[in-house]
Amino acid sequence: MDGIDHLADERNKAQFDVDAMKIVWAGSRHAFEVSDRISKLVAADPGFRKDNRPMLGRNELFKNTLRKAAYAWKRIIELHLSEEEAAKLRFYVDEPAYTDLHWGMFVPAIKGQGTEEQQQKWLPLAYKMQIIGCYGQTELGHGSNVQGLETTATFDPQTDEFVIHSPTLTSSKWWPGGLGKVSTHGVIYARLITDGRDHGVHGFIVQLRSLEDHSPLPGITVGDIGMKFGNGAYNTMDNGVLRFDHVRIPRDQMLMRVSQVTREGKYMQSDVPRQLVYGTMVYVRQTIVADASCALSRAVCIATRYSAVRRQFGSQDGGPESQVIDYKTQQNRLFPLLASAYAFRFVGEWLKWLYTDVTQRLQTNDFSTLPEAHACTAGLKSVTTTATADGIEECRKLCGGHGYLCTSGLPELFAVYVPACTYEGDNIVLLLQVARFLMKTVSQLGSGKKPVGTTSYMGQIEHLMQCRSNVQRAEDWLKPSAILEAFESRAARMSVACAQNLTKFTNPEEGFAELSADLVEAAVAHCQLIIVSKFIEKLLQDIPGKGVREQLEALCNIYALFLLHKHQGDFLSTGCITAKQASLANDQLRSLYSQVRPNAIALVDAFNYTDHFLGSILGCYDGNVYPKLYEAAWKDPLNDSVVPEGYHEYIRPLLKQNLRTARL
Numbered sequence: 001m002d003g004i005d006h007l008a009d010e011r012n013k014a015q016f017d018v019d020a021m022k023i024v025w026a027g028s029r030h031a032f033e034v035s036d037r038i039s040k041l042v043a044a045d046p047g048f049r050k051d052n053r054p055m056l057g058r059n060e061l062f063k064n065t066l067r068k069a070a071y072a073w074k075r076i077i078e079l080h081l082s083e084e085e086a087a088k089l090r091f092y093v094d095e096p097a098y099t100d101l102h103w104g105m106f107v108p109a110i111k112g113q114g115t116e117e118q119q120q121k122w123l124p125l126a127y128k129m130q131i132i133g134c135y136g137q138t139e140l141g142h143g144s145n146v147q148g149l150e151t152t153a154t155f156d157p158q159t160d161e162f163v164i165h166s167p168t169l170t171s172s173k174w175w176p177g178g179l180g181k182v183s184t185h186g187v188i189y190a191r192l193i194t195d196g197r198d199h200g201v202h203g204f205i206v207q208l209r210s211l212e213d214h215s216p217l218p219g220i221t222v223g224d225i226g227m228k229f230g231n232g233a234y235n236t237m238d239n240g241v242l243r244f245d246h247v248r249i250p251r252d253q254m255l256m257r258v259s260q261v262t263r264e265g266k267y268m269q270s271d272v273p274r275q276l277v278y279g280t281m282v283y284v285r286q287t288i289v290a291d292a293s294c295a296l297s298r299a300v301c302i303a304t305r306y307s308a309v310r311r312q313f314g315s316q317d318g319g320p321e322s323q324v325i326d327y328k329t330q331q332n333r334l335f336p337l338l339a340s341a342y343a344f345r346f347v348g349e350w351l352k353w354l355y356t357d358v359t360q361r362l363q364t365n366d367f368s369t370l371p372e373a374h375a376c377t378a379g380l381k382s383v384t385t386t387a388t389a390d391g392i393e394e395c396r397k398l399c400g401g402h403g404y405l406c407t408s409g410l411p412e413l414f415a416v417y418v419p420a421c422t423y424e425g426d427n428i429v430l431l432l433q434v435a436r437f438l439m440k441t442v443s444q445l446g447s448g449k450k451p452v453g454t455t456s457y458m459g460q461i462e463h464l465m466q467c468r469s470n471v472q473r474a475e476d477w478l479k480p481s482a483i484l485e486a487f488e489s490r491a492a493r494m495s496v497a498c499a500q501n502l503t504k505f506t507n508p509e510e511g512f513a514e515l516s517a518d519l520v521e522a523a524v525a526h527c528q529l530i531i532v533s534k535f536i537e538k539l540l541q542d543i544p545g546k547g548v549r550e551q552l553e554a555l556c557n558i559y560a561l562f563l564l565h566k567h568q569g570d571f572l573s574t575g576c577i578t579a580k581q582a583s584l585a586n587d588q589l590r591s592l593y594s595q596v597r598p599n600a601i602a603l604v605d606a607f608n609y610t611d612h613f614l615g616s617i618l619g620c621y622d623g624n625v626y627p628k629l630y631e632a633a634w635k636d637p638l639n640d641s642v643v644p645e646g647y648h649e650y651i652r653p654l655l656k657q658n659l660r661t662a663r664l
């Protein structure tokens with residue numbers, strides 16, 4: 001606008017090499033270069049404009065999303081983008097669409113659960129988008145309880161087909177994204193029945209719509225489930241409802257990697273665990289953790305830049321007022337979120353490694369790390385999405401009144417993000433899975449079976465049950481060993497306390513249900529330990545760039561000490577630390593905030609987000625907030641006319657009547 005960088009003074013204060021930090025954030029120089037190039041390409045293309053989204057009605061909004069998805073695909077083909085570049089392009093287009101489910105779940109489900117033959121048949125069609133797929137698991141009556149699904153797939157040996165049927169209203173598929181109006185196919189989860197026997201839930205590839213005219217195939221009733229929370233937001237997605245009336249599909253459309261049905265109708269199970277049917281969820285939960293760092297960093301970038309621009313109170317001798325970022329209360333709310341964004345980034349990187357490792361092991365029939373992969377993906381998905389959804393809302397409040405405007409970008413970001421706490425597994429349900437894994441680990445401690453991976457700390461259970469923190473001064477809390485011992489002993493003691501309480505119940509399932517609130521807290525403590533320890537491990541790596549390591553160390557300590565402060569009830573009640581040590585942690589936290597303060601703007605610049613992607617006037621790179629807010633207000637459709645539509649109908653008669661009343 002005025003071409004001036006209103007945040008230049010802030011940028012000059014930075015004590016580290018921002019370009020080097022950009023590479024750490026991206027994960028590698030290559031990842032940075034791809035991300036940088038593609039984000040600029042999207043930002044410069046008017047075809048990907050998104051600022052009008054909150055104003056559009058549902059039909060217009062949805063058609064616009066279809067246009068963008070088709071245009072994105074056209075650009076991907078024209079520019080010969082690689083799979084990695086194409087995924088980045090869809091990410092920076094930043095509009096939930098059926099393509100998320102096609103690429104994010106339909107394709108991975110076929111890859112993970114289909115045989116070689118099935119993959120060869122279906123994947124080329126999906127890769128070229130000659131078919132478009134969704135992931136049809138959840139039903140009107142059951143989502144969390146996958147074993148409770150009611151849709152049936154009954155084998156008919158006469159015709160060598162499965163008959164897919166929705167026997168009840170509650171068996172209607174409900175929620176699958178892309179199903180409502182777009183998908184031609186779906187991976188549909190149904191109870192497999194052969195010869196009158198129910199073999200539980202399995203995946204089937206089912207064609208839903210004609211490839212000629214897009215009409216639903218015979219026996220299929222399909223549509224959108226209706227408007228969801230927020231303007232624009234997730235309403236760009238056609239979450240759908242689907243009913244089957246005895247729809248027939250060939251036998252080879254059952255995904256048969258885990259189990260098979262023969263031509264004679266015999267059910268055969270490979271020697272792979274049945275839980276591999278849930279494999280797509282493990283994959284997606286892992287991507288959701290990486291995505292949490294993106295959503296949180298975006299909100300934090302907006303709130304940090306605006307906090308440096310915004311001034312309120314504190315003027316001395318007619319000088320400028322204080323920047324709100326200098327208030328300790330603002331720092332205490334904002335900087336832990338900044339630190340969390342970095343923490344989630346690094347734990348997301350690690351989780352990707354864990355997932356790749358488990359996938360490679362599965363290919364050689366080594367299933368030993370599957371339970372841990374399930375617990376880690378479930379728990380970290382839960383903890384990071386809850387913190388991110390809460391964090392986005394906190395960032396909105398950190399921006400005061402202007403944060404409530406759609407042009408701040410924060411209301412829409414929250415509305416799009418918050419269902420992440422529910423989809424791909426309700427966060428509490430997933431934490432209970434972690435708790436089951438922890439209880440099993442504790443119960444095996446005496447058996448000589450050594451806990452491994454993320455539970456290896458339990459191997460020192462005797463030490464962790466009785467150790468006392470030796471922190472004496474605030475600076476002692478900067479030692480990774482002091483932090484790790486406190487987090488490990490808190491997690492171990494909470495798990496052991498739950499395990500001991502469970503022994504008081506004769507029926508273990510009853511005990512588990514009764515103690516579930518405590519079990520969830522123990523699971524959270526374990527997951528927070530994983531995040532803290534992966535951040536500390538990241539700092540053991542070679543980190544090039546002037547001052548970069550120092551900034552990351554400060555952020556790691558903020559993340560850990562903020563959690564320690566927030567959950568000090570856990571640390572104190574389990575006797576891991578004393579009240580004095582908790583207070584020292586808080587002193588150290590304040591001094592870390594002062595250390596981060598001059599670097600705050602540079603730390604959010606390191607995310608390398610374009611103004612297009614941020615979609616926020618408050619977060620714009622140049623910090624020229626007020627003229628942009630003022631100009632945007634006049635562009636609102638309500639300001640198209642000075643006297644509003646409806647004046648003659650509803651305002652004028654009222655005013656006239658008031659005049660008459662006043663004369664009386």
Ligand SMILES: CC/C=C\C/C=C\C/C=C\C/C=C\CCC(=O)SCCNC(=O)CCNC(=O)[C@H](O)C(C)(C)COP(=O)(O)OP(=O)(O)OC[C@H]1O[C@@H](n2cnc3c(N)ncnc32)[C@H](O)[C@@H]1OP(=O)(O)O
Nearest residue numbers: 096100104137143144145146147275278287374423424425
């Ligand atoms: C805008 C978005 C942008 C980006 C995001 C990026 C990409 C994603 C794209 C879009 C996301 C949008 C939409 C999301 C789509 C969906 O929501 S799909 C539907 C997801 N549904 C769920 O997640 C359902 C949750 N429920 C479950 O997973 C299970 O029912 C359960 C785990 C809660 C319980 O399963 P049961 O079989 O009943 O279980 P159990 O008795 O408790 O467990 C038996 C044993 O199995 C182990 N186990 C359970 N799950 C898994 C697994 N996934 N992997 C491996 N092992 C598993 C469990 O631990 C038990 O083991 P034991 O050794 O104790 O026997």
Ligand SMILES: Cc1cc2nc3c(=O)[nH]c(=O)nc-3n(C[C@H](O)[C@H](O)[C@H](O)COP(=O)(O)OP(=O)(O)OC[C@H]3O[C@@H](n4cnc5c(N)ncnc54)[C@H](O)[C@@H]3O)c2cc1C
Nearest residue numbers: 135136137138142143144175176177419422423424425428
């Ligand atoms: C935006 C969005 C997109 C989605 N996309 C898809 C998709 O593409 N494909 C698909 O198949 N599904 C999809 N879903 C469905 C989603 O996966 C489910 O909504 C999710 O798994 C939660 O299940 P539920 O709705 O049955 O919740 P419920 O299980 O009914 O949860 C309701 C409440 O009960 C509690 N609860 C449930 N069970 C327990 C328990 N055992 N112990 C303690 N508390 C419990 C929960 O914590 C929650 O508070 C989507 C959902 C949303 C919101």
